[in-house]
Amino acid sequence: MSGETAIVFPGMGPSSFSAVGKFMVFDPFARRRVAEADEVLGHSLLDRLFEAVDDYSEHTQLAFLVNSLALADRAVDQCGAEPAVCVGMSFGQKAAAVYSGAMEFGDALLMTAEMARQEREFFENHHQDVVTHSFMRTPRAELDRFLCELAERDEYYDISGYLDTDFFLVSVREQVLPELKRLITAVGGYSMYTMRPPVHAGAFGELRERIADDVLVKYRIEAPKMPVLADNDGSLVATADAMRTLLLDSIDQPIRWPDVVDALRGRDVTRLMITGPDDLFRRLDCTKRNFDVTSIEPKGALREVMAPALR
Structure with a gap:
């Protein structure tokens, strides 16, 4: 090549x-x-x-x-x-x-x-309750829909990384992490790891x-x-x-x-x-x-x- x-x-x-x-x-x-x-x-x-x-x-x-x-x-x-x-x-x-x-x-x-x-x-x-979660095989549209729901609830989030078309890093409060994981599983995605402290937010x-x-x-x-x-x-x-x-x-x-x-x-x-x-x-x-x-x-x-x- x-x-x-x-x-x-x-x-x-x-x-x-x-x-x-x-x-x-x-x-x-x-x-x-x-x-x-x-x-x-x-x-x-x-x-x-x-x-x-x-x-x-x-x-x-x-x-x-x-x-x-x-x-x-x-x-x-x-x-x-x-x-x-x-x-x-x-x-x-x-x-x-x-x-x-x-x-x-x-x-x-x-x-x-x-x-x-x-x-x-x-x-x-600061931000002791915030983590950054990495996950893959998750359509961007489904992630955006979930993040819009968080925004409507005035719930904190940051997209910390775009690694591929379906691979992301998202920072949320730890209390919200189970919701995010459920979404990932529901759309056929795969959770990788959770970072503490959080990054790139x-x-x-x-x-x-x-x-x-x-x-x-x-x-x-x-x-x-x-x-x-x-x-x-x-x-x-x-x-x-x-x-x-x-x-x-x-x-x-x-x-x-x-x-x-x-x-x-x-x-x-x-x-x-x-x-x-x-x-x-x-x-x-x-x-x-x-x-x-x-x-x-x-x-x-x-x-x-x-x-x-x-x-």
Whole structure:
């Protein structure tokens, strides 16, 4: 398949110590990134990751960033990767900022840690009853009808993500979640998982302001040195201000993967390299239908590293 290659950093995937610890210990690309992270952070990332119990803890997020970039390093070294464009989906924007040259790795680590602490404090005091639910095989018309009913009741909701024509992320109060699940089942859909804290919702404007005023101002963010596409509309991120806005948009704007797919196709991209723990984007119908997909993830990389020892 001719055409250009894009590198895609996915949203948060499995990053607990049990899921990625061996990869971080044995993979040479991960070891180099971990060593640099330890120097920047002033402590052992692996030790803190081992102690973490929250799927979205500060050090789980740091491990995801480290591993996404380590896997990109592996792709460049072993696959001869020369991507023409870069995309970061949701949390993957942080890795995209580093890979594209908009941020230094050390600054991205410290920024990620600060953002995680701000998020934890915010959700300890705000929107404690809100969750984000992901589901598939649900017609858009049926979802819109349900959301209209919520609006008529003055009930809160936000669409947090459009992942495919029938795959969505929706944020609602936890008390409403059983209603949403019943609708999904009734129309032949399938519920995936529920996220706590919630993500990508317009109601989180205050968190966006806090991170803009208290976190991003501390770090140098430059114009990307390669084309970057925004995960909320597929637009080109070409300036430092646009990259800063993109990092903030992830807080209160929905992700729109079909729009990104259209933008990639418009740039003659035919191959995706998805670098990071990912159980989602590589499996979506609109991904598989439009691209030749190479998934570079910790389990596969670890098998390659360990194979010589098993012979």
